[in-house]
Each structure stands twice: as structure tokens, then as C-alpha cells.
Amino acid sequence: MTAPFSPADGADALHPTGYARPGASDKGIRLRAWQRQALETFEMAEHPNFLAVATPGAGKTTFALTAARRALVSRKSKRLAVVVPTQHLKLQWAQAAERFGIHLDPEWAAGYGALPSDVHGVVVTYQQVAANPQALRPLVRDSLAVLDEVHHAADSKSWGDSVRTAFEHAWRRLCLSGTPFRSDQSTIPFVRYEGDLACSDFEYGYGEALKDRAVVRPVYFPRINGRMEWTAPDGNVYSATFEDKLTKDLASQRLRTALDVEGEWLPAVLTQAHAQLLHLRGQDPRAGGLVIAMDQDHARGIAEILRERTGVMPTVATSDDPVASQKIARFSETREPWIVAVRMVSEGVDIPRLRVGVYATNTITDLFFRQAVGRLVRWTGGSSKQTAYMFIPDDVRLRASAFTIAEQRRHSLRRKEDPDEGFGPPPPGDERPAEEEPQLEEQLSLFAALSAVPLDEQGRPLDEQRVFEDGGDEIPDYVGGAFEPVAPVPDTGWEPVAPLPLPDPEPLPPAAPVVGPLAKRRDLREKNSAVVRELVHLTGRRHADVNSDLNRKSGIKRISEASIRQLEKRLAAAEEWLRKL
Known part of the structure; x- marks a missing residue:
């Protein structure tokens, strides 16, 4: 049965948003x-x-x-x-x-x-x-x-x-x-x-x-064309650029070919994205970049390309790595330039310093694309110019997704004296195909990428060192309008905070200000576990018996149900037991 709430320890000890405010009681x-x-x-x-x-x-x-x-x-x-x-x-x-x-x-x-x-x-x-x-x-x-x-x-x-x-x-x-x-x-x-x-x-x-200013960043989408050649599962060899109209299956094979780590297209795009990131880091030294890969092996291949091309070994966070979450948390707090992931950083993960992205996955649904772009948009304080860039293959399906976001951005940032500049429908041929999902590749083993050469929007070899200035109109994402600096505006006010009730009927001692309840609980559980192991070794008793005795002394049924106060009491009992041995 759920216990009733009652006042508790330190529920209001931390400022709820992390912002400092004058006066200890004015929160x-x-x-x-x-x-x-x-x-x-x-x-x-x-x-x-x-x-x-x-x-x-x-x-x-x-x-x-x-x-x-x-x-x-x-x-x-x-x-x-x-x-x-x-x-x-x-x-x-x-x-x-x-x-x-x-x-x-x-x-x-x-x-x-x-x-x-x-x-x-x-x-x-x-x-x-x-x-x-x-x-x-x-x-x-x-x-x-x-x-x-x-x-x-x-x-x-x-x-x-x-x-x-x-x-x-x-x-x-x-x-x-x-x-x-x-x-x-x-x-x-x-x-x-x-x-x-x-x-x-x-x-x-x-x-x-x-429009509200100082909430999200304007995101721009440099689109990279290319000429790809591949062997399809039916044995035929195809060659096409992203401007050529293809069937759904062939379009998916063309995209896979562009993203092949052995081709020229992906290394060139990564190099250009790195140049853009270095440019941004000139004013924002903590700016970071994200590459979204197709799968775990692809992510590791991308990391190796970045190491070879830029001299930087990126953080790689994939679901098969048991410490991936710790890697993401560490990356968010450091100044490391790049992180490579498959899906672990594509949705919900909060790394505000990300400002450059490379969309190197064959997942083309609009929902996934928008979630990925969302990793780059969070506004941070300290600068009125905070553009972000997502480098994408010039695939018609991704182009359509990017256009809808660019249209919103263009409409919101367009200068008042030129209200129609650059505003209009996507170019002919940009209509999204009826089906958005990447093909199911039952015969993937018969597919082979042969070559992928990057091209710019004019069909010329890609300039890997090209950088874009503050969202200028040279970015090939149908921008057509100059970037308008965004001035920060004040927040609307403060939500009054009342002390938050907790289930424990007795006030608990406040935690040390540098250690939150989550970290403290985890630390106490680990210390309890370590002391139990030592007691088992010294007494020769079973784990279950030692745990049962300690639980009885601290008034709990199991350690997973223990409050911080009970965990401290249990640890003290265990340490007292050790001293008597």
C-alpha cells in the first residue's frame, strides 16, 4: 500500500532549475x-x-x-x-x-x-x-x-x-x-x-x-550531392546522383552506397562538418558535433574515419556498450568535439552544446529525422548568434523533411523589409514518395557499394574545407534570406515553489549540497554491498544470512525498499559488526 506524503528532508534544498536566485528563501x-x-x-x-x-x-x-x-x-x-x-x-x-x-x-x-x-x-x-x-x-x-x-x-x-x-x-x-x-x-x-x-x-x-527568441536555435541543412555506383541484389550495376529519380528500393540502395565507410562521400562530408565545427568553436569553444550512424559497426567505422581525417578520436555511444550512458554524460560535460551514436543520442538526450550534426543513417522517417535535428536546437546562454547545422545526404526524402523545418525557420527569421525573400515550395521533384520507411533488405548480402563521390550543389567536387557564416544564404538548404541575430528575452516569471512532501513521516537529515539523493542512494547501496561481501568472507556465513541480519537491525525487508536514512543505519550496523570481528 502506498504510504501517505509528509514533509521531508531537503526537498527544497536544491534550486529547482539550477539558476541562482538572490535570497535563500526566494526560490x-x-x-x-x-x-x-x-x-x-x-x-x-x-x-x-x-x-x-x-x-x-x-x-x-x-x-x-x-x-x-x-x-x-x-x-x-x-x-x-x-x-x-x-x-x-x-x-x-x-x-x-x-x-x-x-x-x-x-x-x-x-x-x-x-x-x-x-x-x-x-x-x-x-x-x-x-x-x-x-x-x-x-x-x-x-x-x-x-x-x-x-x-x-x-x-x-x-x-x-x-x-x-x-x-x-x-x-x-x-x-x-x-x-x-x-x-x-x-x-x-x-x-x-x-x-x-x-x-x-x-x-x-x-x-x-x-519567434519567441532565445528558446531554440535556427538549424540549417547543408545538402551534399554525390555520384554513387553499386551492385543491386538482382546483380545489375547502377550509377546515379541524388538528383536522379529512382524507385524506392533503388533510392535506398543509393543512400546506403553514399553512407559506405569505404567510399569517398562519407569521409568528405565528415571532413566538411569538422571544418564547420572548428569554425563555430572559434566563438563557442564547447560546441560539439554528433554523427548518427546506421548501426554499431557503422558507428565504429565513422569514428575511425574521424580519427584518420581530423586527428580526433570521437566518443562512440552504442547500445552494446554497457557504459554508453556514462560516455554520453561525460561528453555532455566536456569540450570533446565529436560523439557518434546510432539511436542513443537521437531522441530526448540533452546535450545543449551540440551544434553540428551529420545525418549518416538510412532511417528516413520524418519523425526520426525531426528527433535527430532536435539534438542541435537547444538554446544556451551567452551568445545572440547560435546557428546549428545538420549535414544531410541530398536524398529527396530527407530533403523534404529538411524543407519543412527550414520553411519554419525562414518564416520566423525573415527580415520584415523583405517578407517574401526565399519563401516558396521545394523545387520540382522534391515531393516525398508515398512510403517513407527504408527498404527491408532480405538480400542485403547481394548488395555491394562500389563507389561514392561527393558533389556540391552545382555538381562540382565538394570543397571539404568550406564553412558557412552564421546561416548565410549560401547554404544549400533553400534558405534564401539573411540570418537575423536573435536577442535574448527575459523569461516570463517564476513559479512559486512550496516544500515538496515526501512519504517518510520523519524529517531526514539534509544531504551534503554536492551530493544529490540519487547519487547518495546509489553510493550507499554500493557501500552496503561491499561491506556484506567482507562480512561473508570474514565470518564464513552465507550472503543471505548476513543480509537478513542487517535488514532486521535496520528495520527493512529488503535493501531495494530502504530509504537513504535506513541505508545509512544499515551501513553503520555492518561497520560496527566488522569492528567486533
Whole structure:
């Protein structure tokens, strides 16, 4: 049974947004205008399901955690459950929640039983929900559920069914997405539809964010043409540029050929992207670059190209690496120039210093493309000029996706004295094919890339050292209009912060200011485990017996249910036992 909330230790010890504010008691959450409007709309909504669509980088997490904090303080919600697409995002959400005084357990698993008394809730992946939806039901009853990037609930019918089972008794379901989406095959629980298009209750687009200034960066799309030659699975040899019209399957084979690490196209594009990054780092030394690869082997091949061409060995973060999340976290805090990933940095991952990207994957869906571009758009303080660049193959399908974003950017940043400059439909032949998914390559072993030569927009050999100046009109992405510097504007105000209640009825001692509850809990669990191993070695008793004795002395059933205070008590008991041996 879920324990009732009560005042707790240090719930307001950390400033909720990380911004310093004068006066120890004068604290709050800084909200942008759209976040305040979305919050009011959410709280006034009568239906328990709410879908908020906000462009990547605009601050969906801040909006959701502010809504969660209000619900917890008012006791409308007993707990908070957050569902995310990846393991790395579990930690990212838990760390973000700590800045709001909300303590989420990213390490919770179905077999852990009850939550520790000093934890407000959990953050889990959609895969965890699908594996055991029944385990979450008692935790989220009468609680707020936040479903981040909710379109993942349509990845399979079983995932959607599991989400419904797990959260049908939640107090409310707040669904988040970075872009409008369709569900052509599986509908998503708790989302309304018109036809196959999801209906949002609040929407804040990229164009609106650009107009608001100092929310997102303008992104430009240098398109790189090329001449590719390959052997198709049927044995025929083909040669084509990205300007040639091909069937869906042949277009996918052409794209694969361009992205081959043994060709000339990809190394040249990586070299040009590196030159652009170095140019940006002249004014912004922490600016970073991201390459999105096709698969894990492709990512490692790209890393080797960057090493050979630039002398820089990039960070490689792939799902087969057990420390990939730590690598991403370290990269976000350093000045390392490049990170290469497949999908781990394409959605939701927050690395604000990323300003250059290379789209080197054959995944061409509009949703994935927009999520990838979203990694580059987050505004950071300190400069009024913050352009970002995503280098893309000049493939008609990617060109169409880039055009829709460039159109919003152009409309938002266009100079008032020349309102029609550069505005218009994409050139002939840019219509998106009916099917967007990359081909299923059952005969992939019969496909062979032969050569790929990069070309510029005029069909000439690519100048690998060419750089673009502040989004000027020479960028081949249909810009047509000069870049207008963006002046920062103040935020709309502060959201008052009340002390956030926690489940433990007794006040807990405040944690050291440099160690948040998440890190402290993990450290205490590791120390408890280490002392138990030493006790087992010295006493000859079984692990289970030692753990049972320590649990009894500290008043807990199992370590996964222990609060920070109980973990400290358990560790003290274990160390006292050691001293007596």
C-alpha cells in the first residue's frame, strides 16, 4: 500500500532549475511563456489524458516536472511515474527531477517491491512496462504518469496494451512528444485521434519557438550531392546522383552506397562538418558535433574515419556498450568535439552544446529525422548568434523533411523589409514518395557499394574545407534570406515553489549540497554491498544470512525498499559488526 506524503528532508534544498536566485528563501521555477500557458491548459483540462507536443529543446521536461510538482504538493497525485524510451533517459529524467526537489528511482525493477519511503516515484522504460505492467499498477494508482515520447507506445501492439494496463488507474496521464505523429498501425492508449493523426491538447512548434527568441536555435541543412555506383541484389550495376529519380528500393540502395565507410562521400562530408565545427568553436569553444550512424559497426567505422581525417578520436555511444550512458554524460560535460551514436543520442538526450550534426543513417522517417535535428536546437546562454547545422545526404526524402523545418525557420527569421525573400515550395521533384520507411533488405548480402563521390550543389567536387557564416544564404538548404541575430528575452516569471512532501513521516537529515539523493542512494547501496561481501568472507556465513541480519537491525525487508536514512543505519550496523570481528 502506498504510504501517505509528509514533509521531508531537503526537498527544497536544491534550486529547482539550477539558476541562482538572490535570497535563500526566494526560490522558484523559471517558466517560459509557452510552459506557463501549457501548465494552465493542463490544470484546467477536465479529461484525465493530456497530450503536449513541443518542439525539441523548448523545455518539455521543465513543463512536465512543474506540473508534477504542483500535483504532489497539492496531494492530488500520490506519486509520480515517468516512462521514457531508453535507459539513458531514465537517469537524465531522475537528475532533472532532483533539481525540482522530486526524487525518482531510475533503478527500480519489478521485483523490488515497495518504494523507499523517501522517494516520490519511479522512472522506467517502455520496455520495462511491457515486460511487467502489473508490477506498476499499485505504484501509479491515483498518481500522475508522464509518458515521454509517447509514440513509442505504438512500436508494437503489446507495448500499447501494456501501457494501458499499467496506467489505466493513474490519476492523470500527461503524454509528451517532440513532434506531431501518426499511428498508422497501432493506436496509442490515452491519445485522441482524428483519422490516424494524434490530436494534441497543447502544441508549441519550432516556428513559434524561434519567434519567441532565445528558446531554440535556427538549424540549417547543408545538402551534399554525390555520384554513387553499386551492385543491386538482382546483380545489375547502377550509377546515379541524388538528383536522379529512382524507385524506392533503388533510392535506398543509393543512400546506403553514399553512407559506405569505404567510399569517398562519407569521409568528405565528415571532413566538411569538422571544418564547420572548428569554425563555430572559434566563438563557442564547447560546441560539439554528433554523427548518427546506421548501426554499431557503422558507428565504429565513422569514428575511425574521424580519427584518420581530423586527428580526433570521437566518443562512440552504442547500445552494446554497457557504459554508453556514462560516455554520453561525460561528453555532455566536456569540450570533446565529436560523439557518434546510432539511436542513443537521437531522441530526448540533452546535450545543449551540440551544434553540428551529420545525418549518416538510412532511417528516413520524418519523425526520426525531426528527433535527430532536435539534438542541435537547444538554446544556451551567452551568445545572440547560435546557428546549428545538420549535414544531410541530398536524398529527396530527407530533403523534404529538411524543407519543412527550414520553411519554419525562414518564416520566423525573415527580415520584415523583405517578407517574401526565399519563401516558396521545394523545387520540382522534391515531393516525398508515398512510403517513407527504408527498404527491408532480405538480400542485403547481394548488395555491394562500389563507389561514392561527393558533389556540391552545382555538381562540382565538394570543397571539404568550406564553412558557412552564421546561416548565410549560401547554404544549400533553400534558405534564401539573411540570418537575423536573435536577442535574448527575459523569461516570463517564476513559479512559486512550496516544500515538496515526501512519504517518510520523519524529517531526514539534509544531504551534503554536492551530493544529490540519487547519487547518495546509489553510493550507499554500493557501500552496503561491499561491506556484506567482507562480512561473508570474514565470518564464513552465507550472503543471505548476513543480509537478513542487517535488514532486521535496520528495520527493512529488503535493501531495494530502504530509504537513504535506513541505508545509512544499515551501513553503520555492518561497520560496527566488522569492528567486533
